Amino acid sequence: MSMSVNVRQQMVEGSWIRRMFEEGAALKALHGVEKICDLSLGNPIVEPPAEFEVALRRLAEKPIPGMHRYMANAGYEETRAAVARELERETGVSLTARDVVMTCGASGAMNVVLKALLDPGDEVIVLAPYFVEFLGYVDNHGGKARVVRCDRDFLPDLAMLADAIGPQTKAVILNSPNNPTGVVYPESIIRGIGEVLARKEDELGHQIYLISDEPYRRILFDGLMPVPVFRHYRNSVVVSSHSKDLALPGERIGYAALNPESDEHDDLMAGFIHCNRVLGFVNAPAMMQHLVKNLQNVTVSVAEYERKRDLLYGELSAMGYDVVRPQGAFYMFPKAPLEDDVEFVRELLTLLILVVPGRGFGAPGFFRISYCVNDRTLEASLEGFRKAAVAYGLTS
Ligand SMILES: Cc1ncc(COP(=O)(O)O)c(C=O)c1O
Structure with a gap:
């Protein structure tokens, strides 16, 4: 038992996150990755701006002496x-x-x-x-x-x-x-x-x-x-x-x-x-x-994220989800329609949607959707969210 007591404790406390991750991975293996709407990660789907590629190519073609x-x-x-x-x-x-x-x-x-x-x-x-x-x-x-x-x-x-x-x-x-x-x-x-x-x-x-x-x-x-x-x-x-x-x-x-x-x-x-x-x-x-150094005034297309926010927020609100309208980043944090957010996230798993329970962010009773995904995934998730809304009697 060489591992630090503190680290072991952190791992135990985070074990449900690992379990959810494993359940998601098992679902992907069973149905195929493309069938699963994975809205659990904050990993940007967009590519870096064109200016970054240009700067990278220029640096590779004309390396600066000592640059490494x-x-x-x-x-x-x-x-x-x-x-x-x-x-x-x-x-x-x-x-x-x-x-x-x-x-x-x-x-x-x-x-x-x-x-x-x-x-x-x-x-x-x-x-x-x-x-x-x-x-x-x-x-x-x-x-x-x-x-x-x-x-x-x-x-x-x-x-x-x-x-x-x-x-x-x-x-x-x-x-x-x-x-x-x-x-x-x-x-x-x-x-x-x-x-x-x-x-x-x-x-x-x-x-x-x-x-x-x-x-x-x-x-x-x-x-x-x-x-x-x-x-x-x-x-x-x-x-x-x-x-x-x-x-x-x-x-x-x-x-x-x-x-x-x-x-x-x-x-x-x-x-x-x-x-x-x-x-x-x-x-x-x-x-x-x-x-x-030369890209301080360059940013990915924020309009893309805003469009996805509009789509998802509009749809979820119309389905009756209680959700605060986000004005930045690429996350949404609706209230789970039942008290136990982990149970609701498991319910969404059966509908092939992966999200993260709010208790992972110190807010039980909510769930986090990350919408930095492609439109196909986002649109495919709507059917599952709708089914869950009907199952839990949400009204719009
Ligand atoms: C709120 C917040 N802070 C910090 C970070 C860490 O970002 P970085 O990749 O810059 O370390 C993240 C990453 O998702 C984040 O969401």
């Missing part, structure tokens, strides 16, 4: 500067390469930031429904996740957030556009969170960091624009990646950007860079840094 070598742990100065320029354009806050460290995706960035911030027993507030990996990342660095529920529209409840903050609170994680709900927090909420944190910092006499996880920042619908956390709270960090906006999740390229106005800027940036090294990432992938 180690570099400074923070990443290439020009790439950091390019990310800073784009963030400055979006936020209206002045940034330079000094504020950015290139990382292995947003996950790498989150681990770098949490490692740099946390001492054993420090608390990190996570809003439910949450991206489940946040809990593991906080635990990785000795922290304790404190879960605070969002309201019925999946928006943060400012009073509950304020109540949850105490002497041990070191950070709050936000994620908008949100996985699993697709909800986008309006400016009034981000401003309100900034005000709560500033007040609590004064009361408690220590810094509380707002970590804004933004890999879906550019996948916004209905003409919405990103809300910059930097404009609403001083001690803030943006962690993001090009996994979704350039459809490059397998390439592991992202960044952490620290608000230039933050109290402990130089100290913390040095900590992030150190943690990028000691966590074993060393540096973000070199080739990707060369490529994304």
Whole structure:
């Protein structure tokens, strides 16, 4: 029994996820992959934009001498500067390469930031429904996740957030556009969170960091624009990646950007860079840094995702599902028509639809649909959703 007790415990707690995954795999083996509507994964179906292919070909044809070598742990100065320029354009806050460290995706960035911030027993507030990996990342660095529920529209409840903050609170994680709900927090909420944190910092006499996880920042619908956390709270960090906006999740390229106005800027940036090294990432992938440097203003077709949102949201609502209308990312989080979300997800499995139970995101009673799939799969799933709606007496 050499495996760590903690890791074993995490695996036991996540075992139902594995079971669901295995049941889905068995179903695919039985009926054939093409018969199954797999809406369980957040893996972009779209290809990277044409500009990425052009840049990749150009780099292969004209390699830059030394382009595969180690570099400074923070990443290439020009790439950091390019990310800073784009963030400055979006936020209206002045940034330079000094504020950015290139990382292995947003996950790498989150681990770098949490490692740099946390001492054993420090608390990190996570809003439910949450991206489940946040809990593991906080635990990785000795922290304790404190879960605070969002309201019925999946928006943060400012009073509950304020109540949850105490002497041990070191950070709050936000994620908008949100996985699993697709909800986008309006400016009034981000401003309100900034005000709560500033007040609590004064009361408690220590810094509380707002970590804004933004890999879906550019996948916004209905003409919405990103809300910059930097404009609403001083001690803030943006962690993001090009996994979704350039459809490059397998390439592991992202960044952490620290608000230039933050109290402990130089100290913390040095900590992030150190943690990028000691966590074993060393540096973000070199080739990707060369490529994304010139692609900061390029994004996959958001209109494609918006069209799929319109189709699915319209159909599910008409069938009687209770679902908050998503305004970003590529997820939807309807209420399950029976209390036990795992049972309902199993019911959908019999109709050859794979989705994820809400309890995996800290929200039992719901289920997550990932609609970053081709239209054929999405349209084929509607019949199953309709049958389930009839079976559970939903009315439109
Ligand atoms: C909310 C959220 N944060 C972070 C990540 C991690 O993304 P990356 O591939 O950049 O590590 C994901 C990936 O699905 C996500 O959904």
